[in-house]
Amino acid sequence: xxxxxxxxxxxxxxxxxxxxxxxxxxxxxxxxxxxxxxxxxxxxxxxxxxxxxxxxxxxxxxxxxxxxxxxxxxxxxxxxxxxxxxxxxxxxxxxxxxxxxxxxxxxxxxxxxxxxxxxxxxxxxxxxxxxxxxxxxxxxxxxxxxxxxxxxxxxxxxxxxxxxxxxxxxxxxxxxxxxxxxxxxxxxxxxxxxxxxxxxxxxxxxxxxxxxxxxxxxxxxxxxxxxxxxxxxxxxxxxxxxxxxxxxxxxxxxxxxxxxxxxxxxxxxxx
Amino acid sequence: xxxxxxxxxxxxxxxxxxxxxxxxxxxxxxxxxxxxxxxxxxxxxxxxxxxxxxxxxxxxxxxxxxxxxxxxxxxxxxxxxxxxxxxxxxxxxxxxxxxxxxxxxxxxxxxxxxxxxxxxxxxxxxxxxxxxxxxxxxxxxxxxxxxxxxxxxxxxxxxxxxxxxxxxxxxxxxxxxxxxxxxxxxxxxxxxxxxxxxxxxxxxxxxxxxxxxxxxxxxxxxxxxxxxxxxxxxxxxxxxxxxxxxxxxxxxxxxxxxxxxxxxxxxxxxx
Numbered sequence: 065x066x067x068x069x070x071x072x073x074x075x076x077x078x079x080x081x082x083x084x085x086x087x088x089x090x091x092x093x094x095x096x097x098x099x100x101x102x103x104x105x106x107x108x109x110x111x112x113x114x115x116x117x118x119x120x121x122x123x124x125x126x127x128x129x130x131x132x133x134x135x136x137x138x139x140x141x142x143x144x145x146x147x148x149x150x151x152x153x154x155x156x157x158x159x160x161x162x163x164x165x166x167x168x169x170x171x172x173x174x175x176x177x178x179x180x181x182x183x184x185x186x187x188x189x190x191x192x193x194x195x196x197x198x199x200x201x202x203x204x205x206x207x208x209x210x211x212x213x214x215x216x217x218x219x220x221x222x223x224x225x226x227x228x229x230x231x232x233x234x235x236x237x238x239x240x241x242x243x244x245x246x247x248x249x250x251x252x253x254x255x256x257x258x259x260x261x262x263x264x265x266x267x268x269x270x271x272x273x274x275x276x277x278x279x280x281x282x283x284x285x286x287x288x289x290x291x292x293x294x295x296x297x298x299x300x301x302x303x304x305x306x307x308x309x310x311x312x313x314x315x316x317x318x319x320x321x322x323x324x325x326x327x328x329x330x331x332x333x334x335x
Numbered sequence: 336x337x338x339x340x341x342x343x344x345x346x347x348x349x350x351x352x353x354x355x356x357x358x359x360x361x362x363x364x365x366x367x368x369x370x371x372x373x374x375x376x377x378x379x380x381x382x383x384x385x386x387x388x389x390x391x392x393x394x395x396x397x398x399x400x401x402x403x404x405x406x407x408x409x410x411x412x413x414x415x416x417x418x419x420x421x422x423x424x425x426x427x428x429x430x431x432x433x434x435x436x437x438x439x440x441x442x443x444x445x446x447x448x449x450x451x452x453x454x455x456x457x458x459x460x461x462x463x464x465x466x467x468x469x470x471x472x473x474x475x476x477x478x479x480x481x482x483x484x485x486x487x488x489x490x491x492x493x494x495x496x497x498x499x500x501x502x503x504x505x506x507x508x509x510x511x512x513x514x515x516x517x518x519x520x521x522x523x524x525x526x527x528x529x530x531x532x533x534x535x536x537x538x539x540x541x542x543x544x545x546x547x548x549x550x551x552x553x554x555x556x557x558x559x560x561x562x563x564x565x566x567x568x569x570x571x572x573x574x575x576x577x578x579x580x581x582x583x584x585x586x587x588x589x590x591x592x593x594x595x596x597x598x599x600x601x602x603x604x605x606x
Contacts, residue, residue: 071384071424071435113342113435153342157431164342164384164424164435 066169066176068099074117074160078203085130085161087203089137092163095228097145098207098281102226104177104216105169107145107209112138113153115162134163145209174216177285182223182242186310187292191215192282192303194231195259195273202279211301212283218300224285230278236315236328238286248275248308248326250319256280275317276330286310337440337447339370345388345431349474356401356432358474360408363434366499368416368478369552373497375448375487376440378416378480383409384424386433405434416480445487448556453494453513457581458563462486463553463574465502466530466544473550482572483554489571495556501549507586507599509557519546519579519597521590527551546588547601557581 072092074080080088093110100107116131131154142149147167191211208226215221223242225234231253239246250271259273266273284307287295295304308318317326343363345351351359364381371378387402402425413420418438462482479497486492494513496505502524510517521542530544537544555578558566566575579589588597 067380067382067422067437067439069382069384069422069424069435069437071386071426071433073386073426073428073430073433075430076426076428109338111338111340111437113340113437115342115344115433151338151340153340153435155342155344155347157344157347159344159346159430160428162342162344162386162433162435164340164433166338166340166382166384166437168338 066100066103066105066171067166068096069164069166070096070099071162071164073162080161083203085134086137088161089134089163090140091203092165093138093141094205094207094281096165096167097141097147097209098226100167100169101207101209101212102224102283103169103171104212104221104224105171106213107147108168108170109148109150110142110165110167111151112149113164114155115159116154116156117161118156118158172213172216174220177216177221177224179223179225179238180241182238182244182286182310184244184310184312185289186222186286187289187306188235188246188248188284188286188308188310189295189304189306190231190254190282190284191301193254193256194227194280194282195256195270195277196262197258197277197279199258199262201258205281207281208283214300215285219287219291219294222286222288224283227280227282227284228278230276230330231284232275232315232326232330233328235284238284239315245311245313245315246308247311247316247318247323250317252305252307254305272330275326337371337374337376337442338437339367340435340437341367341370342433342435344433351432354474356405357408359432360405360434361411362474363436364409364412365476365478365552367436367438368412368418368480369497371438371440372478372480372483373495373554374440374442375483375492375495376442377484378418379439379441380419380421381413381436381438382422383420384435385426386430387425387427388432389427389429443484443487445491448487448492448495450494450496450509451512453509453515453557453581455515455581455583456560457493457557458560458577459506459517459519459555459557459579459581460566460575460577461502461525461553461555462572464525464527465498465551465553466527466541466548467533468529468548468550470529470533472529476552478552479554485571486556490558490562490565493557493559495554498551498553498555499549501547501601502555503546503586503597503601504599506555509555510586516582516584516586517579518582518587518589518594521588523576523578525576543601546597
């Protein structure tokens with residue numbers, strides 16, 4: 065059994081006056097199921113507590129509309145994974161919306177995947193394109209629950225994390241807990257269309273967005289080299305990309321064959 | 336296994352500028368363990384998510400002081416029951432403090448006590464004096480975890496609730512879910528010293544406070560008449576009081592032998 069809890073707040077995780085309560089609820093549920101996915105567990109049940117803003121600040125016709133839309137958003141994602149909302153606590157107050165979800169998962173026969181199992185020589189993969197999620201993906205992503213289970217059934221996942229802080233930062237969490245390093249290959253990192261679009265105005269390159277932006281909610285994980293070859297030969301899921309390998313120490317980005325230090329913030333000197 | 340979740344907010348459940356973060360944390364943990372007690376389960380673990388107010392509004396010297404005091408308050412109560420805080424999510428924002436706790440409990444061999452098991456003829460008990468908790472008890476109460484387990488070991492508890500909305504309201508929850516009624520005996524209801532003190536200025540009687548005030552966090556429960564006699568003969572805990580009996584329907588207060596309807600708000604016409 066694994067447990068995760070994540071609290072989302074209006075103004076921090078979403079702007080409810082812009083995105084509406086349904087998408088806010090959607091994100092709250094998806095972010096929590098993403099944490100269950102990161103451990104390659106099967107989500108079993110969730111509880112949800114909310115502090116609803118008072119009517120005057122909800123921007124909807126009635127308090128039930130706001131609460132119902134929020135609930136529908138939570139259910140949209142929970143239902144997609146067959147996860148019941150088994151309880152909760154509903155409050156209202158004169159401050160912004162807060163949603164707190166706690167999710168329970170059951171680990172498979174292989175056990176939970178932690179952040180601490182990566183070894184030098186491991187291959188590093190991600191489950192999809194990265195960067196620019198602020199353009200909308202951070203609200204509408206699908207948590208990689210099925211992908212994690214399919215991967216964990218196919219091979220032994222040694223360490224895994226969902227990308228919420230950014231690829232470099234979340235990979236660094238794995239490296240710190242596993243006491244090893246990593247080299248990422250710049251050309252191999254899958255860059256999302258949103259990262260490309262954002263780079264037109266942001267002053268950053270698409271790769272910088274892919275390395276540094278948060279809330280992609282894809283998975284980054286490591287496997288042995290032989291399991292990595294197996295995954296490349298017969299990918300159990302779509303979108304799988306090898307982005308680098310674990311080494312003894314440090315976090316590095318290889319650009320055109322040259323290795324540069326990569327900051328855990330996704331920042332690299334030479335880019 | 337039982338799960339409960341409860342979200343507490345500054346300005347609703349406590350005024351953090353008056354009571355400080357330690358007592359706020361204390362209450363958040365105690366309220367959740369009280370919900371576990373209400374099912375006669377053994378609390379096993381909790382997760383805690385918080386939205387901390389920004390420093391300027393914390394009224395303390397440093398953010399760590401505020402967060403540490405809050406954590407110490409959570410730990411004060413969790414430690415008293417040997418319950419580990421196994422995870423959580425820490426955020427900060429420009430709005431008031433929010434604390435969301437989710438607690439997990441293991442039921443005993445007798446199973447969880449629900450609200451739905453009361454029957455006409457059952458005796459009704461409470462675990463301690465009621466009313467006036469706003470004077471401080473609502474922050475500093477001890478959740479009745481040990482009492483619930485001692486009672487459930489001694490006899491079969493048929494229905495139970497912790498008193499958070501008020502005796503009449505919470506008993507009414509039991510009656511609605513059990514599809515029966517109850518007669519409370521006015522003279523038998525244990526009135527706290529706080530209820531007496533509060534009645535000096537509130538315009539209400541001490542009994543009205545005992546019936547209607549929320550957040551006593553004592554337990555109200557029903558047992559068969561024979562188990563009730565057993566509890567009176569050999570009380571497994573201190574403070575146990577028989578306050579009435581279940582009947583076919585209605586909620587009634589008997590004052591000097593005369594039965595009057597009692598509103599679930601604790602309000603009675605004749606008082």
